Amino acid sequence: MNTIYLVGFMGCGKTSVGNLLSKQLEVPPYDVDTTVEKLRGQTIKEIFASEGEEAFRNYESLAIRQLPLENAVVMTGGGAVVREENLSYMKSKGTVIYLKTSFPILWKRLMKEEERNKRPILLTKTKEEVFELYQMRNEFYEKSDVTIITDHLTAEEICIRILDEIKPFNSWK
Template identity: 40%
Template sequence: MNKVYLVGFMGCGKSAIGKRLSFFTKLPFYDMDHEIVQKTGMTIPQIFATYGEERFREMETEFLQTFRDEMCIIATGGGVAMRKENRKLMRESGLVFFLDAPFRDIWRRIATDKNRPIVHRSTRSEIEKLYHKRYEAYKESAHFIVQTRQRSLSKVTEYIAFQMERLSSKPTIIASHQDTAGSPQK
């Protein structure tokens, strides 16, 4: 295991869990969106307005292809798993955890966030359709599906850290796992 990727819809808790996981495991944490912002010198809304969403998605792929080779935790962007190439890059270079949060929890967290261009220009119904459209891609990218509903940040962090430790001594990642809630894994 080299990298740990946290995937899921915007607002599912990737950054919050990533920071806690970093503290818990003593591994460096990187937020993909933050790294892209640092590299371009533009905010995510500015990137979308200047270059469009497709170019932003290309930047996410470039990040996965070129980011430093070190043991670390990466909170990915909410759309990164939509590209088959990205799913393959993540699965081959690390361990992928899908933070599966119910849409109602996500909407509560993102509805007023001005740094999310997709939310800013869409209705709740449109965002919910996008959530359902992306759901299968998150599952396809994941080695583990982690149910976050009614679980504290601490419980989710401990579970991921446990799986990281359990698999760290093994040379390959096992293709199928169950989380404590019994969700099937890829």
């Protein structure tokens, strides 16, 4: 069971941390959203617009199951853990790490124009609605194997903490 699954709300740093962590561990990184886009031949934004969030979540669940089960770092979408079967599957195949970031820091990151434009939810929801979503998802994130509080940490510092935490779970070098 050597796959590491990174979970957390959009903007918490899953992609940055995942890519850096995969280099440090010398294993491939896999981004679930990118996998869905390749499988469907559409961007996440296009899938949301044409088929809706439920269809996207179905594709996301399928993508999680198609990724390698050993020696990989998998960056999930922010809502992947809302489906209990996804969280159970990931926990059965590896170590699930929650990158916990406070809402004010996330909101500041998400309000950058390049972030807003690539995240369909941000185009239709108010700050209050996004906060409600953050709070609702938090109960699912908290079921992870490991929680790393990321506020004010660099991607490198987060990786160091992850490496310290996963020793009991994995046989990494």
